[in-house]
Amino acid sequence: MNNPKDNINSTQMIVFILSSQIGVGILTLPAKLAEKAGHDGWLSVIISTSICSIIITIMILLLKRYRDKSIIQINNILYGKYLGTFFNLYFIFYFIITTAVIFRSLVDIIQITALNFTPALLLSFVIIIPSTYLCIYGLQPICRYSMLIYLVITVTLLFFLLVANNFKITFLMPLGESGLFKIINSVKSSVISFIGFELVSVIYPYISDKEKILKKSLIANFITGLFYTSIVLATTALFGENILKRLVYPLFSLSRTYNAPIFERLDLFYVALWFPAMIGSTKMYLYASNLAIRDLFKLQPKKIYIFLNVILIILLSRIPTNFFDVNKYSNFLSIMSISIMLFIVFSYFFSFINKRGVNKH
Amino acid sequence: MKRRISLILTLIITATTFTGCWDNKYFEDIGFILTSAVEYKDNNLVITFVLPSIDSQNNSSDEVEILTINDSKMSRDSREKSRLVSQKLTESGKIQQFLMSEEFAEKGIGNFFQLFERDLSNSTQAYLVVVEGSPNGLINYLYTLPSKPRVSFYINQIINNNIMECYIPETRIFNVGICKFSEGIDFILPTVKQDKNGLIVTGSALFSNNSMVGKIDTIETSLLLGMMNKLKTSQYISSQIKDDTYPNQPNHGIAIKIKKCKSKIDIDFKDDIPIVTINLKIDSILDENSSNIPMDKNYQKTIQDHISKEIKNECIKILNYTKDVNSDPIGIGNLIRANYNEYWKKVTWKETYKKISFNVNVNVNINNFGLFK
Numbered sequence: 001m002n003n004p005k006d007n008i009n010s011t012q013m014i015v016f017i018l019s020s021q022i023g024v025g026i027l028t029l030p031a032k033l034a035e036k037a038g039h040d041g042w043l044s045v046i047i048s049t050s051i052c053s054i055i056i057t058i059m060i061l062l063l064k065r066y067r068d069k070s071i072i073q074i075n076n077i078l079y080g081k082y083l084g085t086f087f088n089l090y091f092i093f094y095f096i097i098t099t100a101v102i103f104r105s106l107v108d109i110i111q112i113t114a115l116n117f118t119p120a121l122l123l124s125f126v127i128i129i130p131s132t133y134l135c136i137y138g139l140q141p142i143c144r145y146s147m148l149i150y151l152v153i154t155v156t157l158l159f160f161l162l163v164a165n166n167f168k169i170t171f172l173m174p175l176g177e178s179g180l181f182k183i184i185n186s187v188k189s190s191v192i193s194f195i196g197f198e199l200v201s202v203i204y205p206y207i208s209d210k211e212k213i214l215k216k217s218l219i220a221n222f223i224t225g226l227f228y229t230s231i232v233l234a235t236t237a238l239f240g241e242n243i244l245k246r247l248v249y250p251l252f253s254l255s256r257t258y259n260a261p262i263f264e265r266l267d268l269f270y271v272a273l274w275f276p277a278m279i280g281s282t283k284m285y286l287y288a289s290n291l292a293i294r295d296l297f298k299l300q301p302k303k304i305y306i307f308l309n310v311i312l313i314i315l316l317s318r319i320p321t322n323f324f325d326v327n328k329y330s331n332f333l334s335i336m337s338i339s340i341m342l343f344i345v346f347s348y349f350f351s352f353i354n355k356r357g358v359n360k361h
Numbered sequence: 362m363k364r365r366i367s368l369i370l371t372l373i374i375t376a377t378t379f380t381g382c383w384d385n386k387y388f389e390d391i392g393f394i395l396t397s398a399v400e401y402k403d404n405n406l407v408i409t410f411v412l413p414s415i416d417s418q419n420n421s422s423d424e425v426e427i428l429t430i431n432d433s434k435m436s437r438d439s440r441e442k443s444r445l446v447s448q449k450l451t452e453s454g455k456i457q458q459f460l461m462s463e464e465f466a467e468k469g470i471g472n473f474f475q476l477f478e479r480d481l482s483n484s485t486q487a488y489l490v491v492v493e494g495s496p497n498g499l500i501n502y503l504y505t506l507p508s509k510p511r512v513s514f515y516i517n518q519i520i521n522n523n524i525m526e527c528y529i530p531e532t533r534i535f536n537v538g539i540c541k542f543s544e545g546i547d548f549i550l551p552t553v554k555q556d557k558n559g560l561i562v563t564g565s566a567l568f569s570n571n572s573m574v575g576k577i578d579t580i581e582t583s584l585l586l587g588m589m590n591k592l593k594t595s596q597y598i599s600s601q602i603k604d605d606t607y608p609n610q611p612n613h614g615i616a617i618k619i620k621k622c623k624s625k626i627d628i629d630f631k632d633d634i635p636i637v638t639i640n641l642k643i644d645s646i647l648d649e650n651s652s653n654i655p656m657d658k659n660y661q662k663t664i665q666d667h668i669s670k671e672i673k674n675e676c677i678k679i680l681n682y683t684k685d686v687n688s689d690p691i692g693i694g695n696l697i698r699a700n701y702n703e704y705w706k707k708v709t710w711k712e713t714y715k716k717i718s719f720n721v722n723v724n725v726n727i728n729n730f731g732l733f734k
Contacts, residue, residue, distance in 0.1 A: 113481050117383040126375070166536075170692070171543070173699035243542035252481070257535045259486045264455070271481070 392449025545694020
């Protein structure tokens with residue numbers, strides 16, 4: 001029997017998508033884009049927003065063809081028991097790896113910015129407790145908690161206004177200097193920062209007003225795109241591409257340039273505000289992996305496998321030994337996420353060939 | 362009930378075992394460095410820290426601790442050495458200003474401030490200031506002046522006030538970091554020196570390739586900030602227009618309060634060399650006029666033209682000086698990089714900057730002249 005706390009509406013789904021997308025990736029995105037596309041990185045973000053909107057549309061159309069079914073169930077119908085199970089295992093593997101990589105990045109950020117000497121393993125256990133707790137309770141409490149993302153977005157945009165007098169428009173010029181090839185090449189990096197929307201394919205059966213899902217998903221992706229574009233524009237206009245390449249977390253460096261009356265160093269509060277936002281995307285992937293495991297293996301009771309999943313994620317997150325190692329795993333993750341997106345697109349078109357289980361209305 | 366007990370137990374265990382065991386810092390144990398100074402002595406770095414000493418022996422609330430660290434290799438090394446002598450755990454999280462000697466600035470600041478950009482616990486908002494003379498000597502001198510507030514607050518207030526008046530630039534650590542990596546733009550830092558009254562602001566130090574290459578005074582700094590579009594409000598005192606009404610009077614000049622200054626930079630090319638035209642539009646209030654001629658429309662225009670011409674000549678002088686020392690604080694290079702990228706790519710900017718010609722058009726408007734015509 002389904003937990004009623006797992007049911008959400010399409011407006012809560014916007015929060016779900018925002019919280020899944022906006023997390024750790026955006027903190028390093030401006031620097032990555034500066035490396036690949038110079039000061040034209042923001043153009044790459046706009047292209048990525050469009051690409052992700054197309055993929056979201058195809059994904060929702062695929063889900064609509066199978067009423068009330070998640071991608072895990074669709075795979076079994078579309079590809080049969082064995083191939084479907086194989087693809088489902090790949091999905092679960094992807095969710096777990098993504099959770100582990102995001103979680104590792106999160107722990108690293110907390111260690112770099114706040115808790116330098118706290119042992120990482122202990123920090124990992126402490127940080128994941130609230131996420132585990134929420135995952136046990138269901139999707140609805142997760143989405144309610146994730147409303148915090150709106151505060152993060154608002155405060156970030158407010159910060160841009162506060163430091164705007166230091167922006168140099170010349171740092172964004174000349175437009176398109178890096179060339180079309182480099183901009184297109186950088187799209188791979190920016191698309192990865194948009195991952196999170198694919199989780200809708202797992203929670204689809206739990207969204208109540210399904211007729212609004214496409215519209216609301218596109219709205220969520222548009223908000224993320226707008227937010228990312230403003231971040232890349234602001235950090236480039238403030239720092240210029242040359243120093244931007246050297247910054248690890250440009251958004252945090254940006255917050256350090258504002259001197260607030262009385263508080264002086266508002267950056268410390270700002271960095272702390274990002275922690276729950278970053279935990280948000282970990283939580284979403286953790287929940288999705290739990291849900292996918294439950295759908296595939298029909299496991300009960302859920303507390304046991306959630307707990308085992310959490311232990312696995314913590315252990316996996318400790319495999320990379322340093323910053324560059326984490327980047328290596330992130331690159332691996334980016335290949336996986338692109339493959340997942342392509343798989344969803346392929347599945348949509350394949351569903352026209354194999355029409356088994358397709359909703360005729 | 363069983364659930365509640367387990368929840369309470371979890372909270373107690375978490376609160377007592379996990380909270381801040383490794384990264385806790387007791388406020389009472391930390392010595393917040395408010396002013397830092399760096400200079401060379403016999404080719405070795407000497408770094409001075411000023412931190413409040415709230416529990417000094419004489420129980421005075423005005424006490425500060427001044428630590429002089431010799432033979433430092435780098436910024437972090439100096440802090441570690443300071444911890445060997447200070448009763449407090451010195452930290453730079455609240456640093457207000459970083460003073461450097463002219464010699465240090467001339468040799469080049471290199472990556473000395475990289476630590477501040479790297480470590481979140483350090484502030485990147487501290488002002489960078491060049492001291493004419495020894496910063497250590499200045500700090501120790503200010504410490505001996507009983508009529509002045511605490512050293513760090515005194516220096517900070519003077520810098521803040523003069524930034525507001527646009528006599529010196531507002532340059533913080535992060536600004537220098539940005540300029541250091543940016544092409545076609547150099548940073549400028551405020552200059553101060555020891556004075557019989559305590560501390561005097563003397564103007565700005567011009568930098569090129571991260572090394573100090575020249576100096577300008579406070580009035581020139583105001584005008585330079587005007588050309589950089591960073592002049593908010595300031596005062597300008599021009600020479601007097603010839604008037605023999607009171608030949609022996611003590612004051613000679615016209616003072617205007619600049620309330621708005623807009624700069625527009627146009628770039629043209631002649632024989633492949635940029636011709637830079639800076640158009641300055643200044644709105645002002647007449648503050649003082651030593652002449653006895655009553656104000657009318659014609660006289661107002663005469664004053665406006667006179668001041669405009671004088672500011673124009675001053676600006677040309679400043680710009681030619683920046684060419685002489687090869688410092689580009691306005692960021693002409695950055696503008697050319699952004700707007701004429703093809704040209705930018707084919708020239709070496711530092712070589713080209715010496716050859717560019719400047720035109721300055723100044724339009725001073727006196728909006729009102731107070732309660733007296």
